[in-house]
Structures are given as structure tokens and as C-alpha cells.
Amino acid sequence: MAKENSIIKAEAKNLNFYYADGTKALKNISLPVYEDKITALIGPSGCGKSTFLRCFNRMHDLYPGNRYDGQILLYPDNTNVLAKGVDPIEVRMRISMVFQKPNPFPKSIYENVAYGLRVRGEKSKALVDEKVEEALKGASLWNEVKDRLHDLAFNLSGGQQQRLCIARALATDPEIMLFDEPTSALDPIATVNIEELMSTLKSKLSILVVTHNMQQAARISDYTAYMYLGEMIEFDKTDKIFTNPSKKETEDYITGKFG
């Protein structure tokens, strides 16, 4: 791994994960997430990248029987996100997520974006208005919806819905944003929009993105991690991974020999 001047925002240390039926989905993964940078997770289907991503905001807690083993440390306060004493709700208020298929709530566009604020008890209408506008602008959606904020979110197109979900995640000023294959359900034009958006967002927060599309990783990320069968095979700067990977497995995957 190259020496870095970048600041580490979060770090996975010796992370193992077991599903309720006993399968070990993640094997001893250690990975830094650099601040204000985009880190991509690539690998063939079933390699555990989404499973790994969902550890960061304790999504696995929703399904009984899952077990974490190891640490995910959040800086600067050096908290282990996976510790038993840590409240997943608190974690989720600092780390937000955008899902593969856009999942807006059955509410208006405004209320979708405001949801995170409402959940945090924010009562001031002025503040909510301001945050909603800020988030929608940050998600490059404001101009398209500013005249119909109280329309149902379902009336938006797929790409717009995904940007709405991004705005929703942005509105609460998260420290890290997790993206789980955010463009796999979208058409190419919408995909380009989202990719550009992610590049502008990284100036404000750290991004960890799972993608099955290698080219996308090469396009937008600063760092890339290659996973296979639950293990972290290689992690490095994106340029290096795609031009001169250190491990043969990585090279085989990048060049399409399998996957």
C-alpha cells in the first residue's frame, strides 16, 4: 500500500461477519476509508462487497442472528461502530446510505428529503425548508423539482428518484455516505448524472461505493478495493489497481479473465 497523506475517516480492522445460518461472509477484512475521497469496492457477484458495506451502518442488525466480529473504527472519536454498547441508530445518524433500487417513501418530494430531519426532532420549519433546499441542490435535483416540492415522490423518473434518495441522505449532514450499486437500476444518462454528483459530493464527505461495474470504479473513485469470496484481495489507489495491480487475482478480474 502506498504511503498516504490523506486523513483516515473510518477503518475496518480484522472484520469477520457471520450470517444467521452460520456462513462466514467476510473473512478478516481490513480497509481504510479516506476522508473526502471516494473508495470503491469491486469484485464478482457474491464476493461480499454489499455485505461489507452494510456493516458500516449496522444494517445487518435488522435481521436476527447475524454476527459481527472485529472492528469498524470511526474517527476522530475512535468509536467502534460494531461495539455492543454502540447504538445503531446513532451510527446511522452519522453514516447514511443510498440503495441499489431507488426507495423513496410514499410521501411528497419535500417530506422525503425532510424525513431525516423529522426523525431527529427538528421542529423549525425555516430550518427544514433551508436544509431541504440545500440537500436538493447538493443532489442536483433542485431545479427540476423546486416548483413541485409537494408532488408525490413516485411521480419522478428512476434517475430523479435516486437523486432524491441521495438528497434525503444528504439532508442530515452525514460524515460518510455509503452507496450500494447506486446506478445498476438506472439508464446510462441517469448513471452519468449520479457519477458526476458523487464526484462533487466528495468534497464534503467521505464516500464508500460498491459497484459491479469496473469502469465506473475506474471513472470516479480515488481508491479501489478488490474483494473475492469474502476476502480483501487488494486495496490501493485506483490508478494503480487498474494499470498495475500487485496481485494476480486482481489482474485476472480486471482484465476480464473471469467474473
Added chain:
Amino acid sequence: MATTQLKDPPISKRLAKNIRRNFIERLIEIILMMAALTAVFITLAIVYILTTEASTFFKDASIVEFLTGKEWSPLFENPHYGILPLVTGTLTTSLVALAIAIPFGTISAIYLSEFASHKTRETIKPILELIVGVPTVVFGYFALLFVTPLIQKMAPNLPTFNMLSAGIVMGVMIIPYIASVAEDAMRAVPMSMREGSYAMGATNFQTAIRVVTPAATSGIIAAYILGISRAVGETMVVAVAAGQQPNLTMNPMEGAATITTYIVQVAMGDLPYGSIGYQSIFAAGMVLLLMTLFFNILGHFTRKKFAERY
């Protein structure tokens, strides 16, 4: 080159269409179709019978009096044909029932769908379904001989026949209908929507109330409409516990007759076919059918308006 007309070679006996077999197949299909059409026939028959008898009724009774009159006594010497007392009886008992069934049914549904563990849900649901299997006359017994005396301990001037006990017991009876349909609607909300809410830092309660319940609105309304229909059409509980005296009041502490109990009361007596008393029950039935139809159609359109989109 001249085009030659291609002639099909003669069809062998084995591949030829078997006329007899085809005939039998068609016959069977027609028989099955007739069976399916019985559903339509039954609906037509209901409409026909009710309409013909009711229209004969309205030859002798004025429809204005029927709809606006305040007294219902068709079997007396000086008969009165105002259906309003029966309507108020139906409405009062139904409202009492729904006042119980809707809160209990909805909260139970939310609890079972969003809070209860898998084991708890699988244990409780079948027992709730059992309530549906209890015959309504048994509920009537319970209302008259257990609930009424119980309430009388706290309100001694409650008459033996009253709409309150009947309504309460009817409410308990309807809870499983509402809970079951509402719970199914909530379970059908996809997990991805819940995950979106949890990922924002919401608790179980917040997710259940702010996301899942609004998403299931269409199904929940269907559940309520089902409950309303059931309450309006209920007969035995009210017949046993609310008395059978038409009474123009919305006060549940009194006894009254509903549209359904009137029909039963007359049918138990001996009425000559074709008499106005006989026809009056069809007129009452007509009103009942129209009410049920109204709620069903209302439900249908409200559902369309809130249709799930996910």
C-alpha cells in the same frame, strides 16, 4: 417457372381431428361455463327478487314516508313505514362496533406486522382467526348474558336489551377481519422501503407509523370497508342483545331494532305470502343491500386513489 399449387397430402387417420372427442370436450367446457355463470345468476336473482317484492311494497306504501318517516310499525293496525328507526339502529350498533374494531384492529395489525417476533406472530395469528369461526349467535349469548350484566354493574340503569353490549361484542367479532387484511397489507410493503427509513436513523415505531402505514393505506382502507360491511350486515348479535323494538335513537344505552333484526323478527312470525308485511322485509333488505353496495364501491374507489406504488 410456372407455380404449381401445392396440395396437402391426404391426412392420415391418426392425425385427423377426432370429431367425437372434440364434441365431448366442448360439451364439458360449456357445462363448466354454466357453473361459473351461477355467480352471475345469483347476483341477478338477488336483485330481481328484492326489486320485484320491494316495488310491490311501494305500491301500497309511499316511498317518501319510507325514507323520511320516523316510525316503523308495518304490522300494526295503523301501519307506519318510516325506515329511519331501523337505519339509526343499524348505524348506532355499527358505529359502536367500529369504535372498538378499528383501533384494536389497526394497532394489532401494526404490532403483529412490525413489532412482534416471528414466533409471536405465528402463535397469535391463528388464534385471532379462530374468532372468525365462532358463530354469531354465540356472540349474541355472550353479549346478552355476560357483557350486559357486567356493564350494568357500573351503569345500573342500562336496560337488558341495549345497543352498547351488542355493539361492543360485534366490535370484538370484527377485529380479526380488520387486523388480518391490514396486517397483510403492511407485510406486503417491501423491505427496501423500511431499510431506507432505518438507514436514516429511525426507530421501529417511527418507521411503522411514518413509512409502513402510509404505504399500506390502500389495504388498510380495504380492511376498514370490510369491517363496515360486516357490521352493517350483522344479524344475530343484535337480534339477541339489542332487542327487536324499532327505536329512533342514536343513544347506545337503549335497545333498538336494526334492518337485519326486523327481517328476522318478521320471518319468525307467520306472514302470509304476498302480504304487505311479507313485502316489507324485502324493502328493508333492499335498503341493506344498497348500503353494503355503497360501502363496497366507496372502498373500491378509495383504494384506487391510494393504490400502492412500489
Added chain:
Amino acid sequence: MKKQSNKTNLVKDEKLKATRTLIRNHKRKDLLFSMLGLVMVSLILLTLLTLFIDLVIDGYPKFTFDFFTSFPSRRAANAGILSAWVGSSLVLLITFLSAVPLGVAAGVYLEEYAPKNWFADLIEINVSNLAGVPSIIYGLLALGLFVYTFKLGHSILTAGLTLGLLMLPVVIVSTREAIRSIPVAIREAAYAVGATKWQVCLHHVIQYSFGGILTGVIIGMARAIGETAPIITIGALTFIAFLPPSPITPDFPFISFEWLQSGFTVLPIQMFNWLSRPDHAFHINAAATGAVIIVLTLLMNAFAIRLRYKIRKNIKW
């Protein structure tokens, strides 16, 4: 690590405290609602239990052999439910024979034969509408149609047909759902060996969905046992001190249909009749009858559920 000024640290700490308090409050709401839900569900189940226990306690003195083998009488102590349960059995027999063949045939037609057009839609709308019609309306229909127009009188036949009408939508829906669960691949395999549509239905579709249909039928019959309003409406007599003529006769042709036209009573009507008397002694009889009906209904429902479970286990599509 980034160095933060002490001031920012303080603000951050306060924010953290506020957030933690907020989360704690929300979680309390979580817990409260969970408890509320549990309490409400428990209340409902408790009511059901109370009902059942009340019946059993009230009717306890009458759980004797005599009760099942005596006719109703003016003296409460001697009254029994013989005519009632015989009547119920005979009426249910007619209900079964009328609703099941018709309902299964209709279900098969709708699933296997009907083209997807307005015609099939019309039938479907009718079936779901009929399921929501109050049972007393069926009684009115039967009164006008069966009793007077067809002149079938206030008889077992009429009662059976009335309940059959009531049960029809249930049978149709169960049949359709059972048939829907059969994968298309099985049907295609049957067609591929040259079977006709009816042969596929008879030899495969109906046989495989038989369990599901049976479950629905049993549940429908369990409800039919307790139906009172439509039977009263068609004029079932409430004081019956005789049994309908037996279907089996000692002379040729050994089967008689006289019983179809006989007057009769059924269990729930007997209970209703006793319940309507002011004399408390009759209420005991009513309670005992109610307990009998509930036990019957519960047994049938339990049997149907067990059946459904066993079928689901055995089927591995």
C-alpha cells in the same frame, strides 16, 4: 488525526448529548407502543377465552348423553338437541352436495378455460361481490326464490341450498387459489403427451389441488354450521319435536327423499330459540348448545389447518 479546537469539541459534545436524549425518547416510544400492541392483542384473546369459559361453565350441567338424544321440550330440564344436530347434519349434507361440485366446476372453468376478457372479469366481480353480501340477504333470496317461486317450502332442501349459495364463493376462491399454485410446467408436461384439456383437468389439476380445495370446503362448512340468519328467514321452525324421515327405508328402493321436504331445525336456531326465552333454565341449554357448536367448529377448523399444513409439507414443486 485532525486537531479540533476545544470550542468545537464542546459544541459537538452537547449535540451528542442532545442526540442521545432524543434517541432515548424515541426508543421509549418504541417500547410503549410495543407494550400497547401486546396488551391489546392479549385483551382480544382474553375476551375469546372468557367467552368460551363462560359458555362451558353456564352449560356444564347439560353435558350429558340425554342432552344429545332428547328432543326440545317445554320443560327445560328435559330438553335436548337431538332434532337440532340431526337437522344440522342433513342440511350440511345438502350444502356440501350443492356447493362443492358447482364451486369446483366454476373454479376450474375460471382458471383453466376462461379467456381473459370482459366475460371472465364479470364473473370474477360477481364472485367477490357475493362474498361481501350479508348472509341475511341470501335468506331473503331463498325465501322468495326457493320457498315460494320454486315451491320447495320451508324444508331441509331449501336450507341446504341456501347455505350452499352462501358457501359457493368460498369454494370458488379456494379452488382457484389451489389451482393457481400448480406450476405451469406440470400442465405442459401433460399436454405434451397428448392429453386433452379436460383430461389434464381431471387427471392432474383437480387431483393436485384436491387438498387445497378440501381445506377451503371444510372451513366453509364450519361456518355454515353456525349460520343462523338465513335459515330463520326461510322459515325453519324452532320447536321441532320430531326427526325428519330417514333416508334409508326398509322396503325397496331402500332410499327415500322424503326427508328433503321435511321441516327441521338446526343447532344455532335451537340455541337462539332457547336464548330468547326469559326463563333462565333455558339459557343453560343455550349455553350447552353454544359450546357444542363451538367445539364442532373448532375441530373442523383445526382439521382443515392440519390438512393444509400436511399438504404443504408434501408438495415439493
